[in-house]
Amino acid sequence: MILESLLPLAYLTSAVCFIVGLKMMSSPRTAVRGNLIGAVGMALAIGAACFDRGVASHALIAGSLAIGAVIGWILAVRVQMTGMPQMVALLNGLGGAASTLVAWSDLLRGSSHPVDTLIAVGTTGLIGTVTFWGSLVAYAKLEELKGFREPFSLPGQQVINAMLVIACCGLTGVLASTHETSVQISCYIGIVVLSTVLGVFLVNPIGGADMPVVISLMNSYSGLAGAATGFVIDNNGLIISGSLVGASGVILTRIMCKAMNRSLFNVLFGVMGGGKAGGPTDAIYATVRSTSAEDVASILDGAQRVVVVPGYGMAVAQAQHAVRDLAKLLEAKGTTVEYAIHPVAGRMPGHMNVLLAEADIAYDKLKEMDEINPTLETVDVAIVLGANDVVNPLAKTDPNSPIAGMPIIEVDKCRTVVVIKRSLSPGFAKIPNPLFAAPNALLLYADAQKALLDIVKAIKELG
Amino acid sequence: MKRPLSALPTLRKTALPLLLVAGWLAVAAVVAAHPGHDAPDGDAGRRAAKVSSPADSSKPSVPSISKEDGGGISAKPSRAAVLIGSVTVFVLAVFVGFEIINKVPPTLHTPLMSGSNAISGITVVGAILASGSGRWDAAALLGAVAVVLANINVVGGFLVTHRMLLMFKKR
CATH class of the missing domain: 1.10.287 (Helix Hairpins)
Structure with missing residues (x-):
């Protein structure tokens, strides 16, 4: 007792x-x-x-x-460090599913629930199920499974989603106002089915570049589902822990949205205007100069300060260890090597930092965008490694661009920009990048990892 | 420069909806605790302590026994008091969350996410309570599945966070 x-x-x-x-x-x-x-x-x-x-x-x-x-x-x-976004998406989903099942079980158990508990049961069912299915779709997108590669939305998607939410609220109302266990169970199953559809509809229209926002949002939802479960079983421990996580997800979501200069509503319901604003691609890329690993090696050899700008391409190519090798070599020659991390580089908040930490790169060399931008004029060489939209100067110059107003890492101010990229294919925003054709830019067409290894080899040969 | 976002705008944007929700829940709780305006005398207080009814005003007369009703002399708090307490805890915890999460540097955002994700596995407590009745019925089965799922979340989340943080600590 x-x-x-x-x-x-x-x-x-x-x-x-x-x-x-x-x-x-x-x-x-x-x-x-x-x-x-x-x-x-x-x-x-x-x-x-x-x-x-x-x-x-x-x-x-x-x-x-x-x-x-x-x-x-x-x-x-x-799990590999490159697979971390998928892992977090999956874990988010499992937490949501567990909350849904707990509320269901609680409903089966007793017939004498007070109204507020029943409302909490319905809410848990809604949030938990949306978290589960939304996270699974996010997982499928991150794994690039068939059928999920392209964003897909129905006409009038926002209206459909709004109606699904209203229907779930209505069912929660019915659930709370009856004392027939069978009716309550039917309502709950109805809520679970509708929020399954809602979870899929919410995440399916969202493209790869917006994944950091989605994962943050699902993180928040999984916490809120836990808090709602706390209201179901009258447990303050669950309420506190769940709302901590909910708050954490909200803050990360806001940081991600801010880093893309878009509102959450725009990310969830807006479609990125593809390709219209950029102008004809061939004309923009007419003056692109390509280069070789040997040339890059000799440029780096004389550099005082080098900044690496990693993007999702670095994760795909598993190039973080090659980056470390190059950096060690340059630092041994007395060159300063830093890393400029855009908040939405990669597929989840902090994705690049984890990969670089895995490769033993000290965290104090990883600079935030706001910190490094004012100093980029003094940088001799910037190496853009599998990043595209986050260094696109159109964000500053073209008010009609889909990425207009998005803060970027201003590598165009550096003396030389080396872009390592397999082809000139556009980034997620589907717009061309005038940086590649800038007078101070050189393109090295190669896989990121192979290119870096070649550069390291060439520098060693230079002595 | 260290923090891209100050706490204030987040708080300002989030506080209003939160307060609205809290207020609404509090009203619902009060309504739930006072079933019908016809209760004329001091008995209402005692009834309110034991009985709650739907907040839905169209059905004010259907009472339901609250969870705390253990019988005997009722020294336990009313349902409304419990609910208001829970809502208070919820709102305050959200603000605590905003304050501490805002201090996490961007370089640790991925471990923060997987770590807070593990914490959201706290729903495992609810799952244990749901599965542990001792009866072998559907409710216990659902609870057991929930325990499995939530514990994957807990163990996987804390462990993967630990792996990541060790990489940051090396330097």
């Missing part, structure tokens, strides 16, 4: 662990310990739940926990 009354305190303690853990994420030095504190908090919460008076079948729970732990362990150990 005494133990029973201590349980809420255990949940509170675990929530405090999460807050302290997240706070320690504010520096790479303390972040590892922060994460461990969060894990301890979770273990505490799971332990407390097992001591709950209503819990009788410990074998079933231990078995389920073990299965989940083994699968989670395997996933976490095997």
